[in-house]
Amino acid sequence: MKVDTKDTVQRDEVHGDEVQTECCAPLTDAPIDDSVAAELARTYAALADPVRLKMLSLIAASGEVCSCDFVEPLAKSQPTVSHHTKILAEAGLIDGDKRGRWVHWRVRSGREDFVRRVLGAGSD
């Protein structure tokens, strides 16, 4: 049985009038394709680490956080902090603003809702 995202997707209507949405109503109309899956996986991979989630929440709670202020609350070395900020930035979740010797991190413009939802996913 091959599932094709193109035109093989059958909705309930094609089976006639018996649209039973009681137990098996689909959550989506079609399975996602490979490129979308790869892109989403990359985003979630950036969120799949407790250190990065704490980073994100620190940024989200303060609006803006300097790299140097991550080391102590996260109990991680400076290179490790730098490594994680890079991953979050490459995933398009945060942006760094270098002012003088310091880099200030903030949630990327347009991603605030996503970040908010991501950090509160336990309660919905």
Next chain:
Amino acid sequence: MKVDTKDTVQRDEVHGDEVQTECCAPLTDAPIDDSVAAELARTYAALADPVRLKMLSLIAASGEVCSCDFVEPLAKSQPTVSHHTKILAEAGLIDGDKRGRWVHWRVRSGREDFVRRVLGAGSD
């Protein structure tokens, strides 16, 4: 150790009356703690693989999918499919229902909204 730059980041402290904080309004009221971060990270780790995302979307689109019907569309071996279903199940995202020799997988009750949102995260 706070870094007070000369160009002061004037961030109006939250929750009272909202002064206009166009640029730095916090997205959350407080950083998440370690146990929450660990739990969330575990959930997102389950979503950080394109094969598992396709699995989830196949289940979400069909309401229910037999393990045997994953092998072909995912182009993965049976042990690999079993490995991924286990991870999704342990993350609390899907449940398996063994009927005879077959196991039918569906989105865990109560997690439908989360799964729907997760699979459409690119478009919000």
Next chain:
DNA sequence: CCAATAGATCGACAGATGTCAATATGAAAG
């Protein structure tokens, strides 16, 4: 009972990932 089949588990392996010490880069201060 035995044979066939769906799925789970095991063992092995390559590649990815988190971590930190050492070092490099780049900007401010003396």
Next chain:
DNA sequence: CTTTCATATTGACATCTGTCGATCTATTGG
């Protein structure tokens, strides 16, 4: 220019993860 400080990068290491062949388990049908 030299020093100092905040970050980035490199290199090394241990651990984790995705994958599959082989095998085990459990259920159905003779």
